[in-house]
Amino acid sequence: MWSPWWDASNIEKDGHLMMTRAIFLTISAMAVALFWFMWNWKSSKNPTPPLPSGPRGLPFLGSLPFLGPNLHREFTNLASVYGPIYKLQLGSKLCFVLSSPSLVKQVVRDQDTLFANHDPIIAAQIISYGGTDIAFGSYGPDWRRLRKVFVSHVMSKGNLDACYALRKEEVLKSIDHIYGKSDSPIDFGQVAFFTAVNTIMRMLWGGTLEAEKGTDLGAELRNVVAEMVELLGKGNISDFFPWLAKFDVQGIARRAKQVLSVTEKILNSAIEKQMSEAAEQDGGLSLKHERKGFLQFLLELNEHGDDAESLTLQQIKALLTDIMAGGTDTTATMMEWVMAELMQQPDDLKKVQEELKEVVGLKNLVEESHIPKLHYLDAVIKETSRLHPALPLLAPHCPSQSTTIGGFKIPKGSSVFLNVWAIHRDPNVWDNPLEFRPKRFLNDPPTNNIHYNGNKLEYLPFGSGRRMCPGIPLAERMMIYVLASFLHSFEWRLPNDAKLDLQDKFGIVTKKMTPLVVIPTPRLSKLELYT
Numbered sequence: 090m091w092s093p094w095w096d097a098s099n100i101e102k103d104g105h106l107m108m109t110r111a112i113f114l115t116i117s118a119m120a121v122a123l124f125w126f127m128w129n130w131k132s133s134k135n136p137t138p139p140l141p142s143g144p145r146g147l148p149f150l151g152s153l154p155f156l157g158p159n160l161h162r163e164f165t166n167l168a169s170v171y172g173p174i175y176k177l178q179l180g181s182k183l184c185f186v187l188s189s190p191s192l193v194k195q196v197v198r199d200q201d202t203l204f205a206n207h208d209p210i211i212a213a214q215i216i217s218y219g220g221t222d223i224a225f226g227s228y229g230p231d232w233r234r235l236r237k238v239f240v241s242h243v244m245s246k247g248n249l250d251a252c253y254a255l256r257k258e259e260v261l262k263s264i265d266h267i268y269g270k271s272d273s274p275i276d277f278g279q280v281a282f283f284t285a286v287n288t289i290m291r292m293l294w295g296g297t298l299e300a301e302k303g304t305d306l307g308a309e310l311r312n313v314v315a316e317m318v319e320l321l322g323k324g325n326i327s328d329f330f331p332w333l334a335k336f337d338v339q340g341i342a343r344r345a346k347q348v349l350s351v352t353e354k355i356l357n358s359a360i361e362k363q364m365s366e367a368a369e370q371d372g373g374l375s376l377k378h379e380r381k382g383f384l385q386f387l388l389e390l391n392e393h394g395d396d397a398e399s400l401t402l403q404q405i406k407a408l409l410t411d412i413m414a415g416g417t418d419t420t421a422t423m424m425e426w427v428m429a430e431l432m433q434q435p436d437d438l439k440k441v442q443e444e445l446k447e448v449v450g451l452k453n454l455v456e457e458s459h460i461p462k463l464h465y466l467d468a469v470i471k472e473t474s475r476l477h478p479a480l481p482l483l484a485p486h487c488p489s490q491s492t493t494i495g496g497f498k499i500p501k502g503s504s505v506f507l508n509v510w511a512i513h514r515d516p517n518v519w520d521n522p523l524e525f526r527p528k529r530f531l532n533d534p535p536t537n538n539i540h541y542n543g544n545k546l547e548y549l550p551f552g553s554g555r556r557m558c559p560g561i562p563l564a565e566r567m568m569i570y571v572l573a574s575f576l577h578s579f580e581w582r583l584p585n586d587a588k589l590d591l592q593d594k595f596g597i598v599t600k601k602m603t604p605l606v607v608i609p610t611p612r613l614s615k616l617e618l619y620t
């Protein structure tokens with residue numbers, strides 16, 4: 090076999106060649122060594138953080154088959170094995186669960202902007218007009234404008250004060266309804282839900298849809314809201330395996346589109362009606378009557394406000410949908426939990442009712458002006474929100490870039506769950522956390538103040554940071570006003586043979602496992618107050 094290496098006539102030529110090769114090899118070896126050294130030096134200075142540990146799971150499915158239905162409890166149990174930050178593979182989705190105030194701080198304070206997106210699930214994207222709303226919209230200029238309009242105008246004290254008359258009318262209707270059921274068992278959650286939906290709808294439209302009273306619009310709206318809430322809370326396999334989305338195996342996308350078309354019909358008719366009513370009156374959108382709803386307010390803002398505040402019609406509809414979906418079931422669920430806790434704690438119930446008797450008097454109905462004096466009821470609601478936060482894992486956040494939390498890598502696009510349920514029940518954070526003790530929130534001494542505003546990371550029933558609940562001013566007013574009205578107007582007891590059960594059932598809103606059935610008896614001294 091011929092080879093230039095062995096050919097004697099080419100010795101001189103080969104000598105040069107070998108020398109060149111030797112030099113080339115030496116330089117290459119030195120370059121590789123230098124690169125290797127630099128790389129090691131750089132990575133020893135900036136080591137890539139590891140992913141946190143977590144359950145191994147199965148190939149392809151990850152931990153999906155091992156998670157039971159009560160995700161908040163499962164996540165808390167896993168934290169006792171893997172610590173306050175761990176990873177979880179769910180289908181093709183990489184998730185992280187954080188369960189300590191200091192880790193939560195890194196998400197909602199230190200890296201708030203980076204974590205300012207919510208995880209966009211398929212049903213939510215459809216219902217929210219492709220994520221043009223606040224709850225599922227991507228963080229950016231449009232989202233900021235929408236949220237600003239909502240927080241500083243729709244939820245402003247002035248605007249909420251202005252529609253008190255609408256809330257009051259709906260609460261009085263509910264009192265009348267409960268009075269009609271005196272001394273018989275009622276499903277408290279259902280009454281709370283009807284009251285919350287009717288009150289919120291009334292605030293959305295103001296007087297606009299009143300002419301529709303004879304129709305079943307109220308029932309249609311309640312059904313649509315109930316369907317929205319159900320779809321948002323349903324585990325959708327396509328969210329864990331996006332390539333399955335086109336098959337819509339569980340029919341969730343199809344149902345979400347149906348819900349959207351019903352909502353669209355109702356919203357369009359409300360907008361048309363609002364505009365034609367206003368045109369009849371003065372050629373503009375400013376209705377003369379005082380019972381303005383949010384819709385009219387938003388349309389007026391569009392007509393008279395500056396560009397920085399004007400919204401497209403689609404954004405207005407998406408915002409109204411957020412209020413329907415985000416504000417009704419949460420508020421009603423919390424009211425049911427408060428009532429359930431009070432049924433379990435007769436001493437606290439007595440204190441709440443004594444306070445109401447003193448502040449309001451048995452010859453009067455509760456007014457919102459009484460609220461600032463209802464300290465004990467306020468503390469009861471706050472303590473209930475600690476033990477039973479409506480969204481125990483908040484809404485999962487999604488980092489827009491890869492980052493580090495607690496020394497661990499969190500890749501871009503993963504889902505980050507903040508387990509406030511675990512924090513609210515952590516003995517390192519709260520004294521005797523499982524005891525129902527409203528006193529914790531009595532603000533005594535005043536330096537002890539704990540509010541819903543997300544400033545104390547130990548207490549986050551409404552979240553914290555850029556994506557915290559923007560509906561707090563309305564939620565707070567509605568919960569205390571409706572509960573005070575019901576607790577002042579009636580005595581409440583469990584049916585004789587009933588056993589109180591405080592177990593919960595995880596969902597987008599975590600509710601009581603079994604409905605709370607209670608018996609109302611009129612408490613006020615003047616019966617004419619009830620009708």
Ligand code: HEM
Binds near residue numbers: 236417558
């Ligand atoms: C007791 C009642 C309520 C509770 C417990 C509650 C709780 C929450 C929580 C925990 C979040 C997610 C925060 C996060 O991910 O960090 C949220 C978001 C939201 N809530 Fe509420 N909420 C209530 C009532 C309301 C009301 C009455 C409205 C509207 C009038 C509302 C509108 C929203 C909206 C639009 C978002 C999305 C915010 C965003 O993504 O930027 N909520 N709520």
